[in-house]
Amino acid sequence: MKDAFGLPQSLLVLGGTSEIALATARRLIARRTRTVWLAGRPSPALEQAAEQLRGHGADVHTVAFDALDPDSHETALGKVFAESDVDMVLLAFGILGDQARDEREPAWAVRVAQTNYTGAVSAALVSARALQTQGHGSLVVLSSTAGERARRSDFIYGSSKAGLDVFTQGLGDALYGTGVHVMLVRAGFVRSKMTAGLEETPLATTPEAVATAVELGLRRRSETVWVPGTLRVVMSALRHVPRGLFRRLPL
Amino acid sequence: MSADTAPVTVTVTGWGLTAPTAAHVIRPRTYEEAAAAVRACGVRGGIPRGLGRAYGDAAQNAGGAVLDMTGVDRIHAIDADGGTVLCDAGVSLHRLMEVLLPLGWFVPVTPGTRHVTVGGAIGADIHGRNHHVSGSFSRHVLSLELLTADGGIRTVSRGTPLFDATTGGMGLTGVILTATVRLLPVETSLLSVATERATDLDDLMARLTATDHRHRYSVAWIDLLARGAATGRAVLTRADHAPLDALPARARRAPLAFRTLQFPPVPAHLPQGLLGRTTVGLFNELRYRTAPRARTGRLQRISTLFHPLDGVPHWNRVHGRGGFVHYQVVVGRGQEDALRRIVRRISARRCPAFPAVLKRFGEAAPGWLSFPVPGWTLALDLPAGLPGLGAFLDELDEEVATAGGRVHLAKDSRVRPELLAAMYPRLDDFRALRAELDPRAVFTSDLSRRLAL
Ligand SMILES: Cc1cc2nc3c(=O)[nH]c(=O)nc-3n(C[C@H](O)[C@H](O)[C@H](O)COP(=O)(O)OP(=O)(O)OC[C@H]3O[C@@H](n4cnc5c(N)ncnc54)[C@H](O)[C@@H]3O)c2cc1C
Ligand SMILES: NC(=O)c1ccc[n+]([C@@H]2O[C@H](COP(=O)([O-])OP(=O)(O)OC[C@H]3O[C@@H](n4cnc5c(N)ncnc54)[C@H](OP(=O)(O)O)[C@@H]3O)[C@@H](O)[C@H]2O)c1
Numbered sequence: 001m002k003d004a005f006g007l008p009q010s011l012l013v014l015g016g017t018s019e020i021a022l023a024t025a026r027r028l029i030a031r032r033t034r035t036v037w038l039a040g041r042p043s044p045a046l047e048q049a050a051e052q053l054r055g056h057g058a059d060v061h062t063v064a065f066d067a068l069d070p071d072s073h074e075t076a077l078g079k080v081f082a083e084s085d086v087d088m089v090l091l092a093f094g095i096l097g098d099q100a101r102d103e104r105e106p107a108w109a110v111r112v113a114q115t116n117y118t119g120a121v122s123a124a125l126v127s128a129r130a131l132q133t134q135g136h137g138s139l140v141v142l143s144s145t146a147g148e149r150a151r152r153s154d155f156i157y158g159s160s161k162a163g164l165d166v167f168t169q170g171l172g173d174a175l176y177g178t179g180v181h182v183m184l185v186r187a188g189f190v191r192s193k194m195t196a197g198l199e200e201t202p203l204a205t206t207p208e209a210v211a212t213a214v215e216l217g218l219r220r221r222s223e224t225v226w227v228p229g230t231l232r233v234v235m236s237a238l239r240h241v242p243r244g245l246f247r248r249l250p251l
Numbered sequence: 252m253s254a255d256t257a258p259v260t261v262t263v264t265g266w267g268l269t270a271p272t273a274a275h276v277i278r279p280r281t282y283e284e285a286a287a288a289v290r291a292c293g294v295r296g297g298i299p300r301g302l303g304r305a306y307g308d309a310a311q312n313a314g315g316a317v318l319d320m321t322g323v324d325r326i327h328a329i330d331a332d333g334g335t336v337l338c339d340a341g342v343s344l345h346r347l348m349e350v351l352l353p354l355g356w357f358v359p360v361t362p363g364t365r366h367v368t369v370g371g372a373i374g375a376d377i378h379g380r381n382h383h384v385s386g387s388f389s390r391h392v393l394s395l396e397l398l399t400a401d402g403g404i405r406t407v408s409r410g411t412p413l414f415d416a417t418t419g420g421m422g423l424t425g426v427i428l429t430a431t432v433r434l435l436p437v438e439t440s441l442l443s444v445a446t447e448r449a450t451d452l453d454d455l456m457a458r459l460t461a462t463d464h465r466h467r468y469s470v471a472w473i474d475l476l477a478r479g480a481a482t483g484r485a486v487l488t489r490a491d492h493a494p495l496d497a498l499p500a501r502a503r504r505a506p507l508a509f510r511t512l513q514f515p516p517v518p519a520h521l522p523q524g525l526l527g528r529t530t531v532g533l534f535n536e537l538r539y540r541t542a543p544r545a546r547t548g549r550l551q552r553i554s555t556l557f558h559p560l561d562g563v564p565h566w567n568r569v570h571g572r573g574g575f576v577h578y579q580v581v582v583g584r585g586q587e588d589a590l591r592r593i594v595r596r597i598s599a600r601r602c603p604a605f606p607a608v609l610k611r612f613g614e615a616a617p618g619w620l621s622f623p624v625p626g627w628t629l630a631l632d633l634p635a636g637l638p639g640l641g642a643f644l645d646e647l648d649e650e651v652a653t654a655g656g657r658v659h660l661a662k663d664s665r666v667r668p669e670l671l672a673a674m675y676p677r678l679d680d681f682r683a684l685r686a687e688l689d690p691r692a693v694f695t696s697d698l699s700r701r702l703a704l
Contacts, residue, residue: 001308001701004269004576004664005641009701031641032667085313085700135295135314136272136697179262179273179313220573220636 006218007032008087012080014123015093016040017049019192023207024214029058037080039065067093067119073126081130088138089127091120096194102156109156116160121167128171131180138181141168145188148235151251172223183217187227203228263317266567267306268574269635269664272313272697278322282428290402292316296695299426301368306577307664308697309421318426320370326350334434340370340427352509356434359391365558370427375661376419376621380468383613387623389418390616391433398426400689416684419618421660423685423694423704439506442490442556443497445547452483452594459611467491474535475597475604483594486542493550511554516564523571523636531603570634576664578644579630582656589654590627593647607631619677622659668702
């Protein structure tokens with residue numbers, strides 16, 4: 001169960017090797033989290049992530065989960081929920097893709113869309129139903145500012161996040177009053193393996209900063225969290241910049 | 252809460268408004284309906300609820316059933332000579348006062364609010380300002396009827412393991428349906444109040460130790476924002492039921508009248524942080540300065556003295572939507588140093604604790620999870636949104652547990668589960684009894700899930 005500060009005792013991470021998710025897990029383990037499920041594609045990295053979190057004192061299990069195989073979600077995640085209550089689900093999987101390649105080879109673009117949108121819709125709905133049955137829990141979804149306004153440089157990824165963002169908002173409204181809390185985390189550029197080698201945009205931040213913001217959002221039962229917080233203002237200004245001008249901005 | 256017998260799904264919180272969860276709320280009107288509701292509990296079980304005055308998650312049950320017992324509320328028999336009452340568990344102490352005071356009887360123990368049920372009073376084995384004299388509520392319970400997980404009803408008498416598990420058992424042994432409670436005879440509905448000031452924590456403890464026994468009721472309001480030499484300065488309030496001859500002639504005409512005050516409710520959606528350091532600091536300063544150094548014999552109503560907050564409906568909204576944490580701990584006699592450290596740490600951190608009280612406890616009850624032990628109890632409210640509050644209270648808990656103390660489960664919403672066994676040495680007995688009495692864990696609450704009770 002969560003405590004008065006919204007801190008979970010058990011955590012299910014979808015995308016178990018995500019750097020942002022692992023930073024969040026470490027932070028929550030330092031407070032109240034004792035049981036962690038890392039769901040992801042089986043790999044040595046996934047096992048290493050589990051081992052690392054064990055080192056922080058949690059009881060960690062891994063579970064095979066592939067966002068690109070929605071038919072398997074019910075079974076894969078059902079197993080976790082059948083075991084015990086899950087106080088928080090962190091939906092963290094996602095791929096950035098390669099904009100140039102994805103434009104050239106639509107099959108790759110589809111993969112981005114299927115991972116970030118279709119896969120997330122499926123996993124979120126499966127999780128939401130289980131949380132609703134237990135009558136409590138937070139579903140935290142990692143969205144992105146890339147979904148706020150289309151950019152020449154990453155609109156395939158951005159559009160998938162835009163879809164996920166709107167979907168999550170609606171899901172939050174649908175679950176209002178059911179005891180389930182849905183929280184959108186809109187992060188800007190986060191230094192992680194996803195963005196390794198890319199040129200940083202202004203206001204770049206770290207997985208640890210996202211983790212801090214998530215903990216605060218849980219305490220406040222926020223519906224939307226921006227990381228860093230200033231992005232909320234920046235993005236609301238950028239939303240009103242005319243297309244012609246926006247195209248020429250170095251973003 | 253709903254007024255229906257058909258279950259409705261609603262989000263439920265405790266009085267502190269933190270950690271909401273959804274449950275099917277059922278409001279039985281008869282014992283049969285209550286028994287049927289218990290038998291119908293699904294895998295997520297059920298938990299009895301009274302008036303929801305527990306601050307934390309004791310009377311909520313995510314995804315399962317919450318049995319709102321306020322519909323089972325008959326007073327069956329009053330023995331006006333012997334001074335006992337047999338009533339349903341859903342009867343509130345407020346109702347008991349209305350009915351009993353005119354007959355010259357008072358409830359044996361009242362907490363800081365009248366709006367608790369007899370079931371909640373036993374389930375949390377509550378204490379009042381008279382603990383040093385009268386002990387906790389369960390001491391005055393002669394017997395009770397308990398609806399257990401199998402749907403059967405048992406009579407539970409004092410001195411049995413089931414009685415000791417149930418008093419303070421937070422509703423986890425079953426649903427209390429009725430109780431026979433011993434009452435306190437009074438000549439009037441007024442109290443004769445004595446007030447004095449203590450300049451610091453040591454002065455306060457010395458005064459409480461020296462003269463508490465002279466009064467039935469005793470409590471100290473403590474200024475946790477005062478620092479330096481004034482750390483722990485306080486205003487002590489002692490009281491006794493006023494005898495008839497202490498009343499002025501006019502009041503003697505209706506000496507047992509029960510009067511209460513009602514102010515408008517606190518609106519919903521107040522901003523957070525209204526009760527910040529400055530407001531509370533100012534209030535504390537005023538409270539201390541305006542309190543008499545020493546005064547005796549002032550007459551006050553029961554409601555004014557014991558339940559000042561009851562006059563303001565929904566006062567719990569004053570901390571805003573984020574809710575608040577009520578932190579109450581006790582450390583045993585001989586552990587005054589631990590208390591000093593705790594008070595010093597709170598005032599050094601400048602927490603806007605409002606209100607905060609210190610009280611000296613008397614003998615413990617046999618209840619396995621009953622809170623009071625002989626020693627010192629400190630209770631304070633803090634807005635849940637205070638940065639770093641969770642980690643800070645964890646540190647205080649360590650201090651408390653090391654000193655052999657504990658937190659009050661009826662008020663808890665955040666203690667680290669690992670500390671609980673140290674705080675409650677009979678926890679294993681409690682778990683074992685539950686495992687035998689209720690193997691399917693029909694009685695389950697958010698509290699029991701959080702702390703693995
Ligand atoms: C302003 C204020 C002041 C307070 N002052 C004090 C104080 O001085 N001392 C003190 O000890 N407490 C104090 N409390 C706490 C309060 O007295 C307890 O939490 C009490 O249990 C509340 O009773 P309730 O009927 O509201 O029960 P709830 O809050 O609804 O439930 C509390 C617990 O009792 C159980 N319970 C309720 N009904 C039954 C039943 N029929 N059978 C079995 N179990 C049942 C529930 O399952 C739950 O575990 C105070 C609370 C407030 C808001
Ligand atoms: N980094 C940023 O700048 C940034 C900014 C805003 C939002 N976000 C979002 O935050 C989330 C986490 O990002 P991160 O920075 O932590 O990146 P990361 O370390 O690269 O993590 C991405 C995770 O997604 C998993 N994943 C990818 N495809 C999957 C699939 N088909 N099935 C299951 N898991 C799959 C990866 O698992 P494998 O180990 O199996 O590949 C990995 O665990 C992502 O949703 C991302 O879009 C990131």
